[in-house]
Amino acid sequence: MTTLLIAEHDHETLKDSTNKALTAASQLGGDVHVLVAGGGQGTKAAAEAAAKLAGVTKVLVAEGPAYEHDLAEPLAALIVALAPGYDAFVAPATSRFKNVMPRVAALLDVMQVSEIIKVVAPDTYERPIYAGNAIQTVKSKDAKKVITVRTSTFAAAGEGGSAAIENAASAADPGLSTFVGEEVAKSDRPELTSAKIIVSGGRAMQSRENFAKYIEPLADKLGAGVGASRAAVDAGYAPNDWQVGQTGKVVAPELYVAVGISGAIQHLAGMKDSKVIVAINKDEDAPIFQVADYGLVADLYQAVPELTEALGKLGK
Amino acid sequence: MKVLVPVKRVVDYNVKVRVKSDGTGVELANVKMSMNPFDEIAVEEALRLKEAGKATEVVVVSIGPAQASETIRTGLAMGADRGILVKAEGSVEPLAVAKILKAVVEAEQPGLVILGKQAIDDDSNQTGQMLAALLGWSQATFASKLEVEGSDFKVTREVDGGLQTIKLKGPAIVTTDLRLNEPRYASLPNIMKAKKKPIDDKSVADYGVDVTPRLEVLKTAEPAGRKAGVKVKDVAELVNKLKTEAGVL
Numbered sequence: 001m002t003t004l005l006i007a008e009h010d011h012e013t014l015k016d017s018t019n020k021a022l023t024a025a026s027q028l029g030g031d032v033h034v035l036v037a038g039g040g041q042g043t044k045a046a047a048e049a050a051a052k053l054a055g056v057t058k059v060l061v062a063e064g065p066a067y068e069h070d071l072a073e074p075l076a077a078l079i080v081a082l083a084p085g086y087d088a089f090v091a092p093a094t095s096r097f098k099n100v101m102p103r104v105a106a107l108l109d110v111m112q113v114s115e116i117i118k119v120v121a122p123d124t125y126e127r128p129i130y131a132g133n134a135i136q137t138v139k140s141k142d143a144k145k146v147i148t149v150r151t152s153t154f155a156a157a158g159e160g161g162s163a164a165i166e167n168a169a170s171a172a173d174p175g176l177s178t179f180v181g182e183e184v185a186k187s188d189r190p191e192l193t194s195a196k197i198i199v200s201g202g203r204a205m206q207s208r209e210n211f212a213k214y215i216e217p218l219a220d221k222l223g224a225g226v227g228a229s230r231a232a233v234d235a236g237y238a239p240n241d242w243q244v245g246q247t248g249k250v251v252a253p254e255l256y257v258a259v260g261i262s263g264a265i266q267h268l269a270g271m272k273d274s275k276v277i278v279a280i281n282k283d284e285d286a287p288i289f290q291v292a293d294y295g296l297v298a299d300l301y302q303a304v305p306e307l308t309e310a311l312g313k314l315g316k
Numbered sequence: 317m318k319v320l321v322p323v324k325r326v327v328d329y330n331v332k333v334r335v336k337s338d339g340t341g342v343e344l345a346n347v348k349m350s351m352n353p354f355d356e357i358a359v360e361e362a363l364r365l366k367e368a369g370k371a372t373e374v375v376v377v378s379i380g381p382a383q384a385s386e387t388i389r390t391g392l393a394m395g396a397d398r399g400i401l402v403k404a405e406g407s408v409e410p411l412a413v414a415k416i417l418k419a420v421v422e423a424e425q426p427g428l429v430i431l432g433k434q435a436i437d438d439d440s441n442q443t444g445q446m447l448a449a450l451l452g453w454s455q456a457t458f459a460s461k462l463e464v465e466g467s468d469f470k471v472t473r474e475v476d477g478g479l480q481t482i483k484l485k486g487p488a489i490v491t492t493d494l495r496l497n498e499p500r501y502a503s504l505p506n507i508m509k510a511k512k513k514p515i516d517d518k519s520v521a522d523y524g525v526d527v528t529p530r531l532e533v534l535k536t537a538e539p540a541g542r543k544a545g546v547k548v549k550d551v552a553e554l555v556n557k558l559k560t561e562a563g564v565l
Binding site: 072 | 329333335342354410411434437439440441442445446448454455456457458460470474476477478479481488493494495530531532533537538539542545546547548550551552555559
C-alpha cells in the first residue's frame with residue numbers, strides 16, 4: 001500500500017501540520033509519498049524540507065500559478081490525476097484541506113473520513129462527532145481512503161529521511177475560480193495550531209482594544225499564541241483566524257489560558273485536549289471551570305495585568 | 317436566478333448529547349431537534365439575495381426522515397418559497413447526500429447552491445465540496461461575504477491565516493461560515509403562512525442513488541473525561557502552581 005500525503009506549506013516553508021499528518025500517514029503502514037503543490041520559488045524549499053522527513057520515500061512537486069492560492073478545483077484535479085498510483089490520501093485538517101479533500105473524495109467516489117484522532121488499523125480510525133462529545137470508531141469499506149487528520153492529537157514526525165524529489169505529472173486547471181485578494185494577518189506570535197502556550201479571550205473582553213491591552217501583553221510575556229472564543233469573534237473583538245472551537249481551530253497546547261471565556265460546548269471542543277488549562281473568570285459557576293486544572297475566580301481586568309506583571313518578575 | 321438551500325435536521329446545539337451505554341451511537345430519543353445552525357445562515361443568505369432582487373426563488377431541500385419536513389417548514393417560515401423533502405431512513409453519509417443533491421440540482425437548475433459548511437452532528441464538513449465536485453462546479457467554502465456579479469460570484473472566505481477573496485464562475489456552490497450573517501427569527505404570521513407553502517415529497521428511490529454507507533461504525537464512545545482541577549485564591553498562587561506543580565512556566 002502507498003499513501004500520498006498532501007503537504008501544508010505557506011509557499012515558503014513546510015508547516016508543522018504536515019509533520020503531524022505524516023505521523024498518521026505512517027501509521028497506515030505503507031510507503032508515504034508527499035505532494036507539495038504551490039506557486040513560485042518557495043515550493044521547492046518546502047519540497048526539500050519534506051524530503052528530509054523521517055518515513056517519506058518520495059516527494060512529488062507540482063509548481064504552477066494554479067496552485068499559488070490554494071484554489072480547490074485545480075489542486076483537487078491534480079490529486080485525482082495522481083490517484084491511480086495510491087491507496088490512501090492523507091492531509092492535515094487545515095482550512096486548505098478541509099476545502100480540497102472532500103472534492104477529491106467525491107471525484108474518486110470515496111466517502112472521506114474527516115479529522116481522525118487515531119489510526120486503529122489501516123482501514124479503521126477514531127474521529128470525534130458532536131463537537132467531541134462522542135468518539136466514533138469507523139471502518140472504511142472504500143478501496144481507496146481519503147482522510148483528514150486532526151493534527152492536535154498526533155506528534156510531529158522528525159527529520160531523518162532523504163527522499164527523492166520528482167516533478168508530479170501535471171493536470172489541467174478547470175478554471176472555475178480565480179484569486180482576487182487576501183487579508184493575512186502578519187504576526188510574530190506563534191500560530192495557534194502549533195503554539196506551546198495559548199492565551200484566549202472571550203466575550204468578557206468587551207472590545208478589540210481590551211484584547212490589545214490585556215490579552216496580547218500576557219501572550220507576549222509567555223511567548224504564546226492568541227486565541228478567542230466564538231462570542232468574541234462574532235462581536236468583532238478578535239479576527240476570525242483567532243477562533244478556537246468546534247468550527248474554528250482545534251488546539252492542544254501545553255498551557256491554555258482562558259480569560260473571560262464561559263466555556264460553551266463548542267469552545268471546549270476546540271481546547272479540552274490541552275495539557276494544562278487555566279481559567280480566569282469572575283463567574284464561579286462558569287462551565288470553563290469544569291475542565292480547568294487551575295481556576296481563578298477574579299475580575300480579569302485586575303487579574304490579567306497582575307499575572308502579566310508576576311510573569312515579568314519571573315524573568316519571562 | 318434560483319437559489320437552492322440544502323438543510324439538515326440535527327440535534328439542537330443546546331443539547332448535551334449522551335453516548336448510549338451499549339456504544340451503538342448517541343441518544344436521539346426525546347431530544348430536541350433543529351435546523352443545523354450553519355444551514356440557517358445559508359437560508360438567511362439566500363433570502364437576502366432574494367430581497368435584494370438578485371434571486372428569484374429560494375428552494376429548501378432536506379434529505380432525512382419524515383420529520384425533516386419540520387426543518388423545511390422552519391426554512392419556509394423564514395421566507396423560503398417552497399421545499400423538497402427526500403425521505404431517507406437511517407444515516408445518509410455526505411457522499412450519498414451529495415449524489416442526491418446533484419440529482420435535485422439537475423432537476424431544479426439553480427444558479428447557486430448555498431449550504432452550511434458543516435453539520436454539528438457528524439462534523440464532517442464535506443457535503444458542499446462533494447456536490448461541487450460531482451457537478452463539476454466552482455466552490456467557495458467558509459464564506460463570510462457573498463456578492464453576486466451577474467451569473468458569477470465574489471466570495472470572501474475565512475481561512476486559517478485570515479480572509480481570502482475569490483471569484484467563482486457560476487453556477488456555483490458556496491458554504492457558509494458563522495460571520496456571513498445573523499439569521500432572522502420567523503415571525504408568527506410567517507410561520508402560519510409557511511404551513512400553506514408547498515413541500516414536494518420524494519424518496520431516495522426517485523433519484524436512483526445507492527445510499528449504502530461506506531463507513532461502518534464499529535463503536536461510539538464517551539471521550540476521555542477531564543476532571544475539574546482546583547481553584548486558586550489569587551494570581552500569586554496561580555503562578556506558583558504553574559511553576560512548581562504543572563511545570564509549564
